[in-house]
Amino acid sequence: MAELTKESSHVAQEESQEPKPAKKPKPPKATVELGTPTVIVDNLHIVYKVYGAASDSQKGNAANALMRIVRRQGRPQMKEVHAVKGVSFVARHGEAIGIVGRNGSGKSTLLRAIAGLLPPHKGAVYTDGQPSLLGVNAALMKELTGERNIVLGCYAMGMSPGELRDKYDEIVDFSGIGEFVQFPMSTYSSGMGARLRFAISSAKTHDVLLIDEALATGDREFKKRSQKRIKQMRESAGTVFLVAHNLDVIEDTCSRVIWLHKGKIKMDGDPTEVLAAYNKA
Amino acid sequence: MSQPDSAVADAQAGGGAPESLAALAARHGLRRAIARPSLPAYLRQLWTRRHFILTYATSRTVSKYSESALGQLWQVLTPLLNAAVYWLMFGVILGQSKNIENYPAFLITGVMVFTFTQRTVTGGAKSVSSNLSLIRALHFPRASLPLAYAVQELQQLAWSMGVLVLLILVTGEPITWLWLLIPVTLALQLVFNIGMSLFMARVGAFVRDMNQLLPFITRTWLYASGVFYSISERTDKLPEVLRWALEFNPAAAYIEFMRDLLIYQRFPERWAWITCVFWAVFALIVGFWYFWRAEERYGRG
Ligand SMILES: Nc1ncnc2c1ncn2[C@@H]1O[C@H](COP(=O)(O)OP(=O)(O)OP(=O)(O)O)[C@@H](O)[C@H]1O
Ligand SMILES: [Mg+2]
Numbered sequence: 381m382a383e384l385t386k387e388s389s390h391v392a393q394e395e396s397q398e399p400k401p402a403k404k405p406k407p408p409k410a411t412v413e414l415g416t417p418t419v420i421v422d423n424l425h426i427v428y429k430v431y432g433a434a435s436d437s438q439k440g441n442a443a444n445a446l447m448r449i450v451r452r453q454g455r456p457q458m459k460e461v462h463a464v465k466g467v468s469f470v471a472r473h474g475e476a477i478g479i480v481g482r483n484g485s486g487k488s489t490l491l492r493a494i495a496g497l498l499p500p501h502k503g504a505v506y507t508d509g510q511p512s513l514l515g516v517n518a519a520l521m522k523e524l525t526g527e528r529n530i531v532l533g534c535y536a537m538g539m540s541p542g543e544l545r546d547k548y549d550e551i552v553d554f555s556g557i558g559e560f561v562q563f564p565m566s567t568y569s570s571g572m573g574a575r576l577r578f579a580i581s582s583a584k585t586h587d588v589l590l591i592d593e594a595l596a597t598g599d600r601e602f603k604k605r606s607q608k609r610i611k612q613m614r615e616s617a618g619t620v621f622l623v624a625h626n627l628d629v630i631e632d633t634c635s636r637v638i639w640l641h642k643g644k645i646k647m648d649g650d651p652t653e654v655l656a657a658y659n660k661a
Numbered sequence: 662m663s664q665p666d667s668a669v670a671d672a673q674a675g676g677g678a679p680e681s682l683a684a685l686a687a688r689h690g691l692r693r694a695i696a697r698p699s700l701p702a703y704l705r706q707l708w709t710r711r712h713f714i715l716t717y718a719t720s721r722t723v724s725k726y727s728e729s730a731l732g733q734l735w736q737v738l739t740p741l742l743n744a745a746v747y748w749l750m751f752g753v754i755l756g757q758s759k760n761i762e763n764y765p766a767f768l769i770t771g772v773m774v775f776t777f778t779q780r781t782v783t784g785g786a787k788s789v790s791s792n793l794s795l796i797r798a799l800h801f802p803r804a805s806l807p808l809a810y811a812v813q814e815l816q817q818l819a820w821s822m823g824v825l826v827l828l829i830l831v832t833g834e835p836i837t838w839l840w841l842l843i844p845v846t847l848a849l850q851l852v853f854n855i856g857m858s859l860f861m862a863r864v865g866a867f868v869r870d871m872n873q874l875l876p877f878i879t880r881t882w883l884y885a886s887g888v889f890y891s892i893s894e895r896t897d898k899l900p901e902v903l904r905w906a907l908e909f910n911p912a913a914a915y916i917e918f919m920r921d922l923l924i925y926q927r928f929p930e931r932w933a934w935i936t937c938v939f940w941a942v943f944a945l946i947v948g949f950w951y952f953w954r955a956e957e958r959y960g961r962g
Contacts, residue, residue: 417685417686417689417691418691420685420686420691421682422683468682470682470685492797494694495800496694496695496696496800496957497796497797497960499958500695504686504693505694505695506682506683506691506693507691507692508691508692510800511694512799512800513797514798521720521721521724523724523727524720524723524724528720528723532713532716532717532720533799535710535716536710536799536801536805537799537800537801538706538710538713540709540712541712581799
């Protein structure tokens with residue numbers, strides 16, 4: 381919390397020091413008043429190291445592993461997957477950025493790098509505060525009840541018991557799973573799980589929220605609710621990144637779209653333009 | 662459109678020559694996403710997560726026993742059965758009990774104290790590697806995980822100690838004022854365990870074969886720690902250095918300390934105090950520092 385206040389005061393200072401903004405040529409596209417940068421991605425490269433990518437001749441049973449050691453081949457050779465290749469962009473307060481691209485184009489990888497969960501191979505990611513990633517598999521503890529997971533999730537995000545008490549009902553309401561909150565999460569449908577996870581992670585105000593297909597399994601009503609939530613976050617000057625294969629969601633929610641193709645930015649700009657080009661491709 | 666518009670616009674607004682993205686980040690006070698907090702900041706973050714650590718520990722206990730019919734009764738049954746098995750093997754069948762008075766108490770104390778350390782360290786080694794989805798989903802100081810495992814074992818220890826004290830009384834040892842020191846030695850052991858498990862958490866996170874190897878390591882440790890035999894008695898023929906090493910072994914030290922209190926009814930020697938305190942402090946400092954050094958690298962891969 382201390383960090384947050386420090387940051388905002390810093391921003392305020394910045395504005396007052398700069399006499400220029402009046403003269404500053406506003407980029408014509410910006411409809412929402414754009415703030416200072418929250419995320420800067422500077423020529424980012426991400427490389428995965430994959431161990432045990434084996435060809436047919438070296439399947440992973442114990443005898444073969446032993447043979448490899450005897451023949452001094454060490455472990456099965458390491459391969460590299462260059463998932464993100466030189467991506468640069470600047471995201472600002474109040475933006476909702478959609479990321480589209482084919483399967484395996486590096487969307488999830490990019491989000492994980494922004495969240496600070498993957499080390500850049502080259503380049504850097506700079507962020508204001510701590511981004512939170514809400515992914516498809518962001519399960520807490522499946523064998524525990526939804527109620528327990530709410531408590532755990534809120535505490536993990538650093539809430540105090542007081543804040544948790546305030547937010548608890550709101551989270552249950554927002555998730556809309558009703559009495560199922562008393563059931564273990566392993567009994568939830570995938571949509572119910574997604575609703576609860578979104579409700580938990582959006583209970584806290586994040587400066588930067590990264591959503592990776594987490595809304596994909598929700599029904600229409602939930603999509604509406606979550607879109608409203610995302611809008612609120614943008615209005616409170618946060619930045620939202622949204623990965624989805626459902627382009628309608630992106631069109632409705634986002635103010636800017638980045639099209640990733642094979643780890644590179646193919647296009648970056650206004651949703652309608654980019655989505656039209658993406659649809660044609 | 663290789664270069665995003667907004668960056669260019671901002672660079673121009675910054676004045677004159679186009680500004681590099683790194684400079685733009687510096688001007689707005691953004692920090693690298695991958696950065697390890699300083700040690701004091703890390704400790705502070707950890708403190709704000711204390712509720713998470715406690716809730717996570719109890720949740721794990723609940724879910725661990727949720728499948729079994731007897732439920733959390735196993736928290737008492739496990740140490741009881743453990744004690745029974747070891748007593749049967751080493752007390753009755755192998756007949757160790759001749760030289761040591763009140764062998765059952767001797768053995769059970771050793772088993773309980775060692776189990777506390779062993780379980781905490783084993784849990785700690787898995788704490789990061791088996792929670793990758795949690796680590797990749799949420800931001801919290803990763804040391805919360807090994808700490809939560811340690812707290813979970815502490816909760817288990819409360820039951821084990823109950824069983825131990827009961828069995829000690831059954832074997833005919835009296836209650837003395839020395840029992841007041843039990844929490845002290847347990848606290849020291851807990852601190853040692855936390856340090857060890859932080860250390861092992863980092864090792865287990867990156868050395869992918871550690872979890873396969875660990876059972877053998879802890880078993881060797883068990884045999885070297887004088888759980889079944891008296892170190893001082895068995896080692897009088899060994900060279901001085903080796904004997905000293907065996908007695909300086911932290912597990913052996915905590916076990917002997919507890920036996921002094923419960924069975925021999927004597928105030929532990931100064932040497933025992935020094936060993937126990939030394940290991941607690943040393944393990945905590947080294948373990949915590951070592952874990953923190955890799956903070957930004959957990960959950961990758
Ligand atoms: N853990 C991993 N280890 C090795 N390679 C990985 C790993 N995760 C992703 N990759 C590789 O990185 C590339 C990009 O994957 P990524 O998951 O970012 O794609 P994506 O755009 O999110 O795809 P999708 O639309 O299917 O979610 C792929 O080639 C994939 O094989
Ligand atoms: Mg993906």
